[in-house]
Amino acid sequence: MKKSASVAVLALLGVPLLTVPASATPGAEIRVLAASTQPKIDRPQLDKIKADAAAGGVPLAQALTDYFAQARTSLTVADEPDGPVAVPELNVDDLTAAELTDLTQYAKDQGLDLAQTIDRRGWQTKFSDVAEKLEADFGAEFSGAAMAEDGSSAWFAFKGETPEAALALARTLPVEVHLQSNRGYSEAELAAASESVNAQLSADPQIASTSTAYNIRSGTIEVEAIPTPAAQQTLKSVLAPSSGIEGVGVNVTIIDKPNEPYDKYVRGGGYLTDAGNCTAGFNLKYATSDTKRLATAGHCDPATWVYRNHPGQGGTRTVKKVWTHIGKYGDIGYYTHGGGTPTRTFYYAKNLARYATSAAMSRPAVGTMICKYGWNTGANCATVKYRNVTGGTWSDGKARKGLVQMNTGIAKGGDSGGPFYYGGKAYGLTTGGSPARTFWTPTFMFNDARNYKVWTK
DSSP: OOOOHHHHHHHHHHHHEEEEEOOTTTTTTEEEGGGSSSSOOHHHHHHHHHHHHHHHHHHHHHHHHHHHHHHHHGGOOOTSSOOOOSOSSSSETTOOOOOOHHHHHHHHHHHHOOOHHHHHOOOTHHHHHHHHHHHHTTTEEEEEEEEEEEEEEEEEEESOOOOHHHHHHHTSSSSSEEEEEEEOHHHHHHHHHHHHHHHHHHOOEEEEEEEEEEEEETEEEEEOOOOOGGGGSSOOOOOOOOOOOOOOOOOEEOOOOBHHHESSOSSSSSSSEESOEEOOEEEEEETTTTTTEEEETTTOOOOOOEEOOOOTTTTTEEEEEEEEEEEEEEEEEEEETTTOOOOOOEEETTTEEEEEEOOOOOOOOOOOOOEEEEEEEEEEEEEEEEEEEEEEEEEETTOOOOOOSSSSOOOOOOOTTEEETTEEEEEEEEEETTTTTEEETHHHHHHHHHSSSEEOO
């Protein structure tokens, strides 16, 4: 079947070349837990801060900053074992100071009211804990989790019937929850189908590179493909890869602009300079010894870097490459500390550090808000669009697997290797992207590949 010239032009402009609609899964059913029946969050401490701010005509963001400054005077060395940091290790009701700082940044980025943002998204940690436990406990049956973009509800799905234990966990969330049963496939099977589609298209001589992800809610596989130069204007046949799963469709979009690794400028975390410039991410610790390494992106791989603290702290040292990788485990690498003393803290803004208190052992659910810091673009927050992206339409021609894609571009050249986080939880390192999208590699890839984990408090 030949493709008309008009279709070829539309495809190159980013119009989907082929859409195979996903039919409803036979027997699928959705149970809704109404918000009125779910537990309520009580935040008397935060309510008082809000009331005092309103009475004094002070913006809530400033009122929180003032509260942190006053409350930190009661902290001890046990609270902050590596020394004081910009965001103190304290709580306001059920929210940590780090979470409130990130919610403040997100509200600023999105032009939203801070109080409303806290109300709508302040339950995210509870949601993430539930999603991670469901994925860990019911991997073969777990079919996905997502948080509504406006923070109004949560969604969980299962291949077969919803387990009673999952229902009990869902009842702990303070929002409306949708539980989908009998979907017919697990998220692991959907991820495998996405990799299969990527392999099918990668074998097509007309395609130079591909990137595949799956829309967890609709159960469709989303593909972006870059044709070879010879096939830029017309493909010999319509691309019609099969997902191999009943009810799972495949959407293919032809694009002409690859994603770029962010590896040409200085970037967030500690600065890696003098060899082309990159970014330091979190500090890592080996599982069975006290050996520690400095994480960064895998494509940031000269033999040595000059590591530089932010100007507010100062200090430089030469760090040496130990290992880097691009491929099955995403885009990761690590270096020595060059005689410097590693800490459990990381930069979340220029000259400002906080503690890494935990590390995510799975990818965040779709709709989850995650923040990043980069030297070029500073601190920005957005939500997760796709998890477990396979391959990649990358300008260097190297396929990265297992990435997470954000719903917009929040990084630029100069940001690679920088930390992705929410509150004190370490999620990943900036990989690259384009103006419309940003990708990052989960930190648990270090554990899968080399038995290293983020060093946390």
